[in-house]
Each structure stands twice: as structure tokens, then as C-alpha cells.
Amino acid sequence: MTHTVSVLVENKPGALARVSNMFARRGFNIESLAVGSTERRDVSRITLTVDCPVDLLEQIEKQMHKLVNVLRVSTLEAGEAVERELALIKVKADPSRHVELMTLAGVFDARVADLGPDAIIFEVVGTPDELQSFEEVLRPHGLTELARTGRIGLARASTNSAPRPQHVLR
């Protein structure tokens, strides 16, 4: 089962190396990994996805907690988190097919990031599943290059807020 783990780390040299090394050395496999800044300058967020049973996920979380640079580890449960990923996809196409491809892109809310005489680069943001679908749709049209950021995520705003009082629910 695939799990998304969100890790807040101190923004210090080697913090990412410590996290990724722990995975490598204990034989845990990272499917995707995204690192970036957060609302605090001294803190970075590592979002990673792993495909493993739940008991192994617990072991991964505990091992990450032991790293001195790691401030917080949380698992983003499916349905309780907003998850997004960005992809850049280059498709080889002569000008006669541009309109067709752009119409297709419109279905996925993809933008044209760059347009050349014989190729288009699409930019698409969405859930990992949506990106997967778009990629598959484009593949027969001559997909030549692809770059994905790896997913990032946050727990839903609605689950973060305090539960609504009972009388409102009634």
C-alpha cells in the first residue's frame, strides 16, 4: 500500500541526506520524494511516498523520529489530505496537430508552458492520479520527455480545524 509521509526537518546541511540514507540503509524504498521550503525559513518539508505494509510504515516513522534534524513526521491519510504534483511533459507534434493536443490538454486543465515548431511542453498540476491519466493520454501522441516533481501534500484544512459543535450538526 502506498503511503504519503510528510516530514518537517531543520533546514540544515545534510538533513535530506540523513533521511534518505536511513531509507537506503534499512532497505525501505522511496517511490517519490519532494523537498521544499515551508512557512518557516529554518524548516523544510520533505514529502515522500513509500509502498509498504502498515507495520513497516510505523517502523519507518520511528526511525525518522530518531534523526536529530527531524522535527515532525506525519502520515497523510488518503482522503484526509490534499495532495498535488506538477509535471512538465514534452510532446513531439507538428503544427497541424497542435489544436488537437491543446483541446486534450484543456480536459486536464494543463497549460502550454512552451511551444516550438515541432514540439509542445505542457504543464499540469493535479493529484498524482490525474497526472498519470494525462500522461497516458499523451503517450500515443509522441511523448518524448517527462519530469514530475513528486507529490507534496498537507492535511486537509477541514480536518485541521476544531470539530464543529454538536448542536450545529443537528
Add this chain to the structure above:
Amino acid sequence: MLGSDAILRSLEAEGVDVVFGIPGGAILPLYDGFARGTTVRHVLARHEQGAGHMAEGYARASGKVGVALATSGPGVTNLVTPIADAWMDSTPLVCITGQVRSSLIGTDAFQETDATGITLPIVKHSWLVQDVEELPHVLKAAFHIARTGRSGPVLVDIAKDVQEAEIDFAYPHRVDLPGWKPPASVHPRQVREAARALLAASRPVLYVGGGAINGDACGELRELAETAGIPVVATLMAKGAFPESHPLCYGPPGMHGSKWANWALNKADLVVAVGARFDDRVTGKLDAFAQGAKVVHFDIDAAEIGKLRHADIPITGPLKLALSELTEAVRTLAEPDHEGPDAWRRQLDEWRDAYPYRYRREGEFLKPQAVVETLRDLAGDRDDVVWTTGVGQHQMWAMQYLVCDRPRSFITSGGLGTMGYGLPAAIGAKAARPDATVVCIDGDGCFQMTSQELATSVLEGLPIVAVIVNNGWLGMVRQWQEMFYDDRFSQTHLTHQVPDYAQLAEAYGAAGFTVDCEDELESVLEEAMACGRTAVVDARCDPAEKCFPMIPAGAAATDVLEFSEETVQT
């Protein structure tokens, strides 16, 4: 002041009295600081691996953080083995290494090695210091991390120009480590659950690991065992955590542990793990280990709980606190007419009486077990003896035949199994406890891996005794080749005679002794222990003696092999 002096003032502020190391190019400024003056005593090792193991021996004997110093490049790569050893056995260690100048880092400069990179998987944390202002905070954090939570090694790699830079030195009182919060309490409901499980069990066993010693919980452990009348099985790393002459002590479990200890775990209905990590050398085949038992697992490190064996009642926290609260809960919850597991203990006593450690004290050769037994008898009732060992057959015989009643009296390399650990660890132990009688029981293969440290011991004037159980072979490997590789002895014969260990000792200025028969054994060992200087006893033993009982790797406790090699079943 200079960065180098700031390092020494920091060590002084941490109460470090002795460090072990070797100078070199990138750490010259720090060594110049020693020349300018410090209260920290420096022990000059002959190889950085020796320095690291000395620091480990110091830490294990004293309970304090050990400190090792080395230069960049080969200096720090030679320290890798002791760092890995300290990592596996949770020994608190601060390693301070010199690094090339900041301007040269990353350029493949002379003696440049990525020290923090090489050691990344085997340290609790590490720092590369390139700004002198960071030094005091980093050193404060280094000692704090090494000793708190599950103790272990840290590395502080300091660029040469940082050691030479000027700093207004003030040692911080507090550490600022938002990501390092080892547990300070235990969950009271879980403790009550554990107490109920203990009181309900008819065949409980306390399975104690090295964490009991690291967590300073030996007194609380004894209190618990005596209050509830529970048998104690203590691993190699926990030898001495519970008095071995105590009637509730049932010895070490594992591959070469006693039959009764392994059977106790095998037949238990409740295993209470205390600072133990279900290592494969203890459990054998994991699926067959303590199959019928409910597991209560106490550990300061949450990641150990459930790592290999599911814990029915997990309890994370400091063991000293956890065990005292458990004892209290047992007292509170026990019915007035509660009976301890007396029938269970009678069963264990029967097994202990029926299957003692055995060997044949006959034939033309001195028996290695007889060497260990004689040492044990010579140590007798003395309360000042600290044993160290190397790794292999002699280590297992030491585990089986020595009787340790005090924590920190048995110092060995458990997890990493580092040959060559014994002699430098003995030097470190003696430096930590000058009044103790320190005896290293070593193998001939082990001794040759770090024998250069005899120079350190002699010049430091340390009267330690190294007793080499010399069977002329890499004995444990030979045993496996005999038992599991059809007698194909491949590259394991070292010979009894080369080197002549007594002459080697004399060459270093130590006292050298050779003994090859039981008649002279006691008198020679007695003389060596009384000679008042570094001594080496070459005890030439039976090359073919094997260590039993033995549970082959991956087998279950019930598949134990005995010295006549009949398989004994319960």
C-alpha cells in the same frame, strides 16, 4: 581564545578527564592546545581504531561519555570501526576529528575524506564545523546527544582553520535541539497493564539486554525481579546487569547461551524484554522464538519496539523509571495471597542442574574453558574486576564461565562483533577505573588485530593483563568450517607459535608468560595478575575445542547442539 582552546575548555566543562587519540595534520592546532595546557589527560594510541575502542572501554567501565580524537582522512577512516561498534552496542562516544581547511573542503585535498558522509549511517548525529562561533554549541549538543536517550556515538568534524580562529568563548548552559526529545516518562496505564500481565503469568521471564546497564536501571531491575520472583535471563551485553550468583539469574540466552536460558524463553508464557532488541544471535529463528509468550517490551528507543517481534504491551521510556514504576504497580496490584512462579522456577532449576556447561578436561592440550574457569576462580570474591574480551570462541566461553555480579564489569563487543576490541577496551577501562583489576580475555586472532596498543599500555603504565586463549586458529570460524563446511578448513590456521606472544610482550616492555598445561595454569595467571605491569599470558590451548552448547544460525532453541554433538530435545 583560539578555536582549539575552545574545544579543550568545552571538554573540561563536560567533565572529561581523559581522551584517546593520535595527532595528524588537520588536527595539529588542537594538539597544540594540549601543549598549551589543559586538565584533560591525553592517552596516545598507536592506531585510531585502538583509540576508539579505548574510548569505548572507558565509557563502558565508567558510564561516562568516551572521547576519541583523530585527524582527517585515514585518521577518521580508522575510527570507523569503533564508531560502528559503539553504534551497535549503544556506547556513548564523542569523536572529534580534524578536517582540511574550509577553503579546501570538496577539492580532494591531501588527507581529505568526507568524514560525516562516511559515518552517516553509524552515528546518532554528526557535524562538520566550518564556523568557529558554532563550536561551543556543537560540542555541548554532541555530549548531550551521545548520552541521552539511547546512548551512542556522535562525530564532530572540525576544519583546521576553525581550530585556528579566534572566538570569545562561553560554554552554553543549554542545548537548542528542537528535534531531539528522548522520552522522559512512561505511560502509567501501560505499566499497570504490564504489572497485571506479570501477576497473571505462570511462566514469566525477564529478558534483559544492555539497555539495563546503559539506562542505569540495574538496581531497579533487581528490585523488580525479587519483588515478583521472576527468573532473569541476561544477554551478553547485559552480563553483570543482574548478579549472576543470584538464584533468580538464569544466565545468557542465544547461540552459545545456556540451555536453560534458551528453554526458559522457549517455554515462557510472558517475556518481559528490558532494553533488549531481539537480536538474531539471541532469538535464532525468529518465528520459533518464545512462540507461546505474550511480550512486554520496555525500551528507551521506540523504534526497537515492534522492530522484530510484536509487543503486546509496548512501553517506551527511561528504564530506570519504568522498572521502578512497574515494581510499584506489582506491589499495589498483587493480591495478598499471590504466589510467585515457584513451580516455573523449580523447572528452570531442574534444567540448570541437568544441563550444566560441559567440556572434557582431558587430552594432551590445555582446555580453553579451563583457562576461563581458573581466571574466574582467581577473581573469586573480588569486587574490583573488570573483564574485557575480543570476539569469538573465547568471548563465548568468557560469557559462559565468568561470574559477574556487578554492572560494567564485563566489557565486550556484542552487536558488531569486532575482533581486536579486547586489548584497547581494557586500556580504556583501566584509564577510567585505575583501581580496578582489568583482565582482557582475548583470542589469538583478535589479539593480533590491535596488539600495537601494548605500547600504549606499557608507556601509560597500566597494569592490565591480557590472557590470550591461543588455539592457533581463527577458532570460531574453524568451528563453523568443521560443523557446517565438512571440515574444509580454509584460511583459518594461524599457528600457536607465530608470533611468540610472550616475546612480543617483552619487546614492548610488558611482562610475557607462556603456559600450555593445566598444572602451571593457576600459578602463571596469578603471577601475571600480581606483577604490577602490563602483562600478556599466552595460554596455548586445544586447537580443536568447540564452543557448546550451540544453536546453529537460523535454528530454534530446541535444536541445540551439545559438545558430543547429539541433538538434545526438550
